[in-house]
Amino acid sequence: MHFKIQQWRAWAPTLESAQQWRDWCQSPVPVSDERQQPDVSFIAPMQRRRLSRLARMVFNVAWPLAEPYPSLPLIFASRHGETPRTLALLNDLAQDEPLSPTQFSLSVHNAIIGQWSILRGDTSEMTALAASRDSLEHAVQEASLLLNEGAPAVLVVIAEESPPSIYTPFIDDVPFAYAVGLLLTPGDDWQLQLQAGNGPISQWPHALSLLGALCSGQSLTHYWSRRQWTWSRKPS
Helix, strand or coil, X not given: CEEEEEEEEEEECCECCHHHHHHHXXXXXXXXXXXXXXXXXXXXXXXXXXXXXXXXXXXXXXXXXXXXXXXXXXXEECCCCCHHHHHHHHHHHHCCCCCCHHHHHHXXXXXHHHHXXXXXXXXXXXXXXXXXXXXHHHHHHHHHHHHHCCCCCEEEEEEECCCCHHHCCCCCCCCCCEEEEEEEEEEEXXXXXXXXXXXXXXXXXXXXXXXXXXXXXXXXXXXXXXXXXXXXXXXX
């Protein structure tokens, strides 16, 4: 798979600007999450009131990348999705409370791309996927296929919300809430290769490790479930 990463944006609590992320990538540490809300002031108040924090994270990084394009295919990846909404629904069931149809419809995995399509008036092809710790690579693989079919650009967004405390024993791959947006275009600046292999699991989520490579100009390799993903950058 060959492509160019035309632009990127990322958000996490206390980390918003490109320079803040460059500084973080030089000395990566967990950041404190005090339920800071991403800025989505570009969306009208009545429209953004239904957006969860996960959706706001996605919109925060994706909206500026999509601005030049009236229509833009989108691949959204999240391993855990709307866990806070899902937990709230499960609590209602446990207490024999009626379920909110709105909360249920917004808890499903493709709800965010549905909201994106409606708010932007964009009917381009959009996909929501969850693929374990290498969701990023599977999302980029999907995007590469669209580029090969003639799409001039594809937007890839991977985002994870901080899980509710009840999930702490089971979710160990979300050090803090984050969202990363990549605008991919045709080119050969980057090559992503998949082959069988085992190796050390990355300390950080793959999307955050990729930010480090983007900031440093280096290549990188990710391992997960007998899969070896090699990100190679074309020498400048």
